[in-house]
Amino acid sequence: MQPQLETAGRVGAMSASAQRPLTGNEAIARGAWEAGVRVAAAYPGTPSTEILESLAEYPATDLHAQWSTNEKVALDVAIGASFAGVRALAAMKHVGLNVASDALMSQTYIGVNGGLVLIVCDDPGIHSSQNEQDTRLFCRLAMVPCFEPADAQEALELTRLAFEVSERFDTPVIVRSTTRLSHTRSLVRLGERREPEAVGFRNTPQKNVMIPSHARARHPLLIEREAALRAFVATTEHTRWERRSRQIGIITAGTPYAYVREVLPEASVLKLAASYPLPLDLIGEFCRSVERVLIVEELEPAMEMEIRASGVAVDGKAYFPRVGEFTPDVVREGLERAGLLAPRQAPPSFGLTAPVRPPVLCAGCPHTMSYMALRALNARVAGDIGCYTLAAIEPLRSIDTCVSMGSSIANAVGIAKAGTETKPIVATIGDSTFLHAGIPPLIDAVYNGANITVIILDNHITAMTGGQEHPGTGRTLRGEPANRIDFEQMVRACGVKWVRRVDSYDVAEMYQAFREAAGFKGVAVVISDRPCVLDPVRIKGPPLAVSLDGCTACQSCMNLGCPAIGWSDEMFDGHHKVRINAQLCIGCTLCAQICPSDCIRPTA
């Protein structure tokens, strides 16, 4: 039968019982909406960002969706909504859960009133993150079930189911996605929205207020809950025992399931709906039904360790890597190492190479001049998370450290307090990152009298994740006007005495301000102020052009690393003169301000 298709219109306007191509993230949002979610909150982070963006396309009368200042705030908002008796969701990337984990570790004791679901998106292969930690280990630590959808259809269904499980077993539930699932589009069957009756706040302090005496009473209940959940995972329809070969059985969950089916179609498969808690009885039975069992799981041997500890002889990481993203190739190679597939001759290579193409700051990116100026200052620079981390590589090469969201300022305090550094000590942090986790360390720096300079790179958007609003933009997730943070006032309120706002496109002003700030004894803050060239509006001014008569091929402008500037075919003294790509140039004039021979001018 031909599936009923809808190709136009927003996701929020889709009718039920239709099929629609959805990414994993869109399917998760749909599943939450169908489950009747009333409150959803997140801080943007690749690959999870589109979940909230997608939820915001559903009617505001159905649910409140918001960007929060960070993941812990987002989870706390969702927890509050759960306390108030409605279904609530918080979405984040894997490292976002680190930030939110404090709340999660208590909430697992409290349980839920309205269903509470966390969507956590891992990034195996580190496409766009600082590590590839495995959320499944966090689930075990927090003793919350970890649902693992294998495709977009399951992403919808398991998210919907997660709310029911949350309420039925009185537990927060984590739905774990990965980059591959979140960003793969496939056809998904949709359902209706069924919003449960809001139950209102329940006045049960022994459950809602985690003081030692209450917490001691709750802990044993978690262990009972774990046993009940084991039984549930064994019986849910999303756990599937596919009986085929009696020789080889594979236990897997999530996206690796598809690779197993593709590469070893004859194997019996136990596909688990959740990787925690494991249905050990069912697993034991499965293992007895076949001669040999392999565990195929991305990243850590989370399932393998628990199954081995239960006394069942299985293998996994002996053949499959613990690092990187799985692909059909990786799974095939693992099965070859395990002797289950004949080694396949690697497809012959064409033997051609391509130049490396690292991501770069955009033409006209306002961050560029901040790092040119820092380079000139010869500073020790503690960096942070955002597009501007790209300034760590050539040619700007002016970031010395990058740890986690908001780390830069406190890292700079530590470097200063260590007393070993002779260079000026600078922290650079974006506007959204500053609001996420930069304010407490700034207060700390002032409080402890650190001699550092903080550069707030204010480009008026959360740029790295594709242009999301935040409290400094003055607009909400749904685009409605909101209070707009005044960074200057906020920094002064933290006790900073030296604050200056500068135009990121004014080269002389930037050099001057950075030098003065570095000379100030105490905490100095420079707000480098220019909007992102891509979001919320794409900026395009009159392009600049190089007058080849005047160009001495010094290539000073190329120190900016601007993608619009390249070599021309004309030479001067053995070096290429430069050429500006008018399509890419947005007319920021930084190169013109830097050019020693004054040969870069706006086109007439």
Add this chain to the structure above:
Amino acid sequence: MNVEHRPAVPTNVLIVGVGGQGVIMVSKVLASLCQQAGLEVKQSEVHGMAKRGGSVFSHVRFGETVLSPMIAHGEADIMVALEWAEGLRWLDYLKRDGGTFIADTQQIVPPVSFRNRRRGARSGYAPATPAEVIDLVGNGFALDATRMAAGLGNERVANTVLLGALSTALPFPREGWLGVLDGLVPPKTTEVNRRAFDAGREWVQNFDRPAEQAAAAVAVPVSGDGLDHRLEITEAWCKGCDICVKMCPERCLTLNARHIVELTDPAACTACRLCEWLCPDFAIRVLTASAPAPALAK
């Protein structure tokens, strides 16, 4: 150039390019078309760094049943490259026997390819010419889609030109492609996109000539590697202004304790002469074998 259509085995199409070129648009049109034909489709892509001019890919697999969203090495039936070097980067995903390669010869040279400041340096861009690559892959088409699109009045529809070329390799009717395309592009650009699609389609159908040469291959005469050089610093003239230190691309200069410039990392120096040209007091001279005296601007 029809790819053999065996519904039981998925057809694999890999679409690659640089962030912002429209890789995702091409794969969306293809995926929607397959869905309309009642086939199962999986489309997987990278986001994240895509906006920052990095390498972008999208895997599209369709057939009766599709399991993995990812194409294995050497398994792509068709590869569409929106940028020349990206085509080369992913080429080993193409099926060795009968895989179809469709690429724009347009070059987007990353800034890092221009990093070398030595005299006579070559850009680090892909050296293989379209003719060589088409020879190598057998079933290949290299067209200057960007120039064709510019000729139609909008360089940004180069991806649609390639979509037209792709359409000749798959068993869907032209009207089906155009129907999906109309629904996915902004209404104002429907007409130019339709013309771009037909231009790409006709280019392949009338194909009887060798691959077009890339528009502007950066070929550079090598004139000495600049290794044989030294810096002559006239200490008495140096006032420690720091300009050369700040602007040196290789960061091989520093001011010493007496605030006089010093070449502290001679191995990194490429004799690019930037310090010589920027010094307001003529305190630095770069002496090379090929140009023993400092060059004077005319």
